[in-house]
């Protein structure tokens with residue numbers, strides 16, 4: 001039914017006028033998991049940040065379901081690269097996941113019991129429910145990463161951007177997360193299939 005979840009056309013990005021990304025073009029079809037592979041410094045994070053509008057583009061176009069991302073009302077989940085997060089922020093794992101629910105609630109509504117339950121379920125999906133009350137700064141690197149994945153899942157988004165989501169997670173968790181992502185993919189595919 002029309003537009004792809006993500007279309008990137010001739011995207012170029014510069015930091016302090018120094019170009020680091022040149023004319024990147026690709027399209028993400030509905031219900032697909034796409035991996036971006038490249039050496040350190042190739043511009044993978046830059047590509048994701050520019051697609052999300054977190055950093056300005058030098059030129060090019062990013063369309064989310066046919067419109068610029070900022071004009072979209074749909075929910076987009078983002079798992080930032082671990083190093084870019086302030087881990088000393090005094091909050092526990094469940095609260096971090098609850099942040100994922102705020103986008104659904106709007107500014108004025110307080111999260112209720114149903115949101116807490118949904119957040120707990122997401123923590124459970126990444127095997128982190130026993131750590132719900134633990135301060136985020138007191139978790140291991142891989143555990144922090146899993147909490148941020150849970151936060152993205154709690155957004156119940158239509159499109160997810162994940163910047164190196166497997167850094168620091170052990171092999172068993174990586175497997176569990178891949179199967180989780182495949183479930184999400186299947187859900188999107190089914191929804192898309194049902195409507196077009």
Ligand SMILES: Nc1ncnc2c1ncn2[C@@H]1O[C@H](COP(=O)(O)OP(=O)(O)OP(=O)(O)O)[C@@H](O)[C@H]1O
Pocket residue numbers: 015016020038039040041042043044045046047
């Ligand atoms: N805030 C910034 N200011 C200036 N240059 C930057 C900034 N962020 C990244 N760069 C540079 O832009 C280039 C692309 O960086 P980017 O973080 O997108 O790479 P990456 O492919 O995600 O790398 P990695 O695999 O190491 O995470 C690199 O040369 C990097 O040094």
